[in-house]
Amino acid sequence: MDSASKFSQQNFDYIVVGGGTTGLALASLLSTNANIRVGVIEAGQRKDDDMVLVPGMIGRVLGNPEYDWSFLTKPQVNAKDRRIPINRGKVLGGTSALNYMAYTRGSRIEFNDWEKLGITGWNWDTIRRAVDASEAWSPPSDYAKKHNADGVTENHGRGGYVKTTAYSYYYDLALPFFETMNKLGVATNYSEASGDLIGVWTYTASIDAETRTRSYSTNAYYDRVSSRPNIIVLTGAQASKVLMGNSEGSSPSRALGVEFTKAGKTFSVSARREVIISAGALQTPQLLELSGIGNADLLRRLDIPVKVDLPGVGENFQDHFAVPMGAELKGRHVTVDDLTSPSFSDKQLREFHASRTGMLSSTLSTLVFIPTSAFISSGVMKTMLSSLDRALLRPAIQNSPYKKWYELQRSWLENDGVAQLEIILFPSYTHEGCDSENARHYTMSVFLQHAWSRGYVHATSSSISDPPEIDSATLESPGDVDMIMLVEAVKYAFKVMRTGALGDLTAKIIEPQPSWSDDQLRDYVRSVVKSAFHPIGTASMLPRSANGVVDNDLKVYGTSNLRVADASIFPIHLGTHPQATLYGLAHRAAEIIRESQGSDVRTKL
Numbered sequence: 001m002d003s004a005s006k007f008s009q010q011n012f013d014y015i016v017v018g019g020g021t022t023g024l025a026l027a028s029l030l031s032t033n034a035n036i037r038v039g040v041i042e043a044g045q046r047k048d049d050d051m052v053l054v055p056g057m058i059g060r061v062l063g064n065p066e067y068d069w070s071f072l073t074k075p076q077v078n079a080k081d082r083r084i085p086i087n088r089g090k091v092l093g094g095t096s097a098l099n100y101m102a103y104t105r106g107s108r109i110e111f112n113d114w115e116k117l118g119i120t121g122w123n124w125d126t127i128r129r130a131v132d133a134s135e136a137w138s139p140p141s142d143y144a145k146k147h148n149a150d151g152v153t154e155n156h157g158r159g160g161y162v163k164t165t166a167y168s169y170y171y172d173l174a175l176p177f178f179e180t181m182n183k184l185g186v187a188t189n190y191s192e193a194s195g196d197l198i199g200v201w202t203y204t205a206s207i208d209a210e211t212r213t214r215s216y217s218t219n220a221y222y223d224r225v226s227s228r229p230n231i232i233v234l235t236g237a238q239a240s241k242v243l244m245g246n247s248e249g250s251s252p253s254r255a256l257g258v259e260f261t262k263a264g265k266t267f268s269v270s271a272r273r274e275v276i277i278s279a280g281a282l283q284t285p286q287l288l289e290l291s292g293i294g295n296a297d298l299l300r301r302l303d304i305p306v307k308v309d310l311p312g313v314g315e316n317f318q319d320h321f322a323v324p325m326g327a328e329l330k331g332r333h334v335t336v337d338d339l340t341s342p343s344f345s346d347k348q349l350r351e352f353h354a355s356r357t358g359m360l361s362s363t364l365s366t367l368v369f370i371p372t373s374a375f376i377s378s379g380v381m382k383t384m385l386s387s388l389d390r391a392l393l394r395p396a397i398q399n400s401p402y403k404k405w406y407e408l409q410r411s412w413l414e415n416d417g418v419a420q421l422e423i424i425l426f427p428s429y430t431h432e433g434c435d436s437e438n439a440r441h442y443t444m445s446v447f448l449q450h451a452w453s454r455g456y457v458h459a460t461s462s463s464i465s466d467p468p469e470i471d472s473a474t475l476e477s478p479g480d481v482d483m484i485m486l487v488e489a490v491k492y493a494f495k496v497m498r499t500g501a502l503g504d505l506t507a508k509i510i511e512p513q514p515s516w517s518d519d520q521l522r523d524y525v526r527s528v529v530k531s532a533f534h535p536i537g538t539a540s541m542l543p544r545s546a547n548g549v550v551d552n553d554l555k556v557y558g559t560s561n562l563r564v565a566d567a568s569i570f571p572i573h574l575g576t577h578p579q580a581t582l583y584g585l586a587h588r589a590a591e592i593i594r595e596s597q598g599s600d601v602r603t604k605l
């Protein structure tokens, strides 16, 4: 729907703010009950062009304001005062329209440990069942199987909506990478979706096996229900606050509707039953604060009337941090760098549209997940743990509401089933000093899966037009553990680049250099460390006493009918990519709403 005034006159039962990965899937699922009416307010527009749909074109719209919110953190003191980009989809489908399509499930150990944080009912079995309900998996081809793709049917959902499958094109670095990792003692994992992520594997992607195009919230969910009269999506409209009924103290506060702006005009729309915020980990906390829900001191400073004093809002920000390393290849390989040639790229695009094959039918394909013991020597581990344990004794941590979070993070460091490091081999290198005319390159990126840095996201004014302040607290960790782990990860990656088949293909390592001292490597990490674009935690599902924002039913504390469903509710980071779990979250949320309201909301579209 285009007309904001018509939208504002509708009688909705549920209003979902944010038609992104989780929100649009959830709204579509809610619409299965013909007796309820669902309204969705999405700031972006629908974009169904090649940039969104063609897998090999990933990354091309990052920074483009028609697709991307292009957030920046505040200057990060431990990263040379750089403002680090965190891209977010500003289109219908949200970040599922921009992401790199790795469809990876979480880890059994980690999800089962969520219950230790006080979140009952959220564990591997419940989350797995929900993710199964979302997935429509197609088995890999023989070609993909030769590249070790997961073909274990029982690991996947077949009857869901997000189409997933293995790739149809693999770069010639993929198999050498497997051989090298095997040589280093990291086994091939042929069953990556089983809940055990450790090993080297080829991942499943959110790609439609028939059309070879991106499967995402918009075409996987919304397109199936868009003709129903009881779901209306308003695009190009930004919610500015949830209209809350009662003021501080007279709780629970009730969400009455949503105020939003479109084309410079302000409107409001009412919700008979519930408002669900799904604006993502960077904007959900801002919207809660603008609605009067957050740390009362901060709200008063911003002249926002306090409805619910909830100090956890915007806190507990976590992300995966990445450090890229570049190398030059021996001989001539086809890599993503070839796509920088317009004629080559056009040829590939023609091939893609004609036969759905070629480089553009795929993205990247291989990755490694390993625990601490696989990349940190026992000597360094001992020193790191003793400095960490000393830091954890500080009163600020001992008295912190997040104490259980720290205990869990600590236990995972010595658990060989928990991945602390992800390594991805990108068949390209675009940094300065790379001679892409005459040579071909790869980038090996190391990603910290359970960083100890915890930052915040907060509103800076009472207006939704002012972006929130994002402090990723990059490399600010007790005992400097994030920096120690990243430096050890870089050293381990040097080993990978110089071992076995990948070592044989590597002409030279460009930057950083294996000969560099630890101090030089620390300096390099500070210069290049970036976000893996997986922010979470800013409206955490935790007990209220542990600075939680939502309860186990995703309901915001102190309110009777306001929920959050997006990446901001994850209380502790997943040692994997988040989208599969987020689609599962949409299904869990739909079930919870059905149960709590006694209404007939089936989760089958």
Ligand SMILES: Cc1cc2nc3c(=O)[nH]c(=O)nc-3n(C[C@H](O)[C@H](O)[C@H](O)COP(=O)(O)OP(=O)(O)OC[C@H]3O[C@@H](n4cnc5c(N)ncnc54)[C@H](O)[C@@H]3O)c2cc1C
Pocket: 017, 018, 019, 020, 021, 022, 023, 041, 042, 043, 044, 062, 086, 087, 088, 089, 090, 091, 092, 093, 094, 095, 096, 098, 099, 100, 101, 102, 103, 104, 237, 238, 239, 240, 278, 279, 280, 281, 283, 287, 464, 532, 533, 534, 535, 565, 566, 567, 568, 577, 578, 579, 580, 582
């Ligand atoms: C470049 C990139 C690559 C990635 N690659 C992968 C990958 O390969 N695999 C993976 O699992 N994950 C990947 N991710 C991360 C993953 O895509 C996100 O974690 C996930 O999509 C977030 O989903 P969400 O529902 O929390 O939020 P989003 O999908 O971001 O949805 C939020 C929606 O709310 C809208 N919105 C915000 N504020 C308002 C407002 N006030 N009013 C109205 N609408 C509003 C936004 O426009 C957006 O549509 C990647 C992310 C990026 C940026």
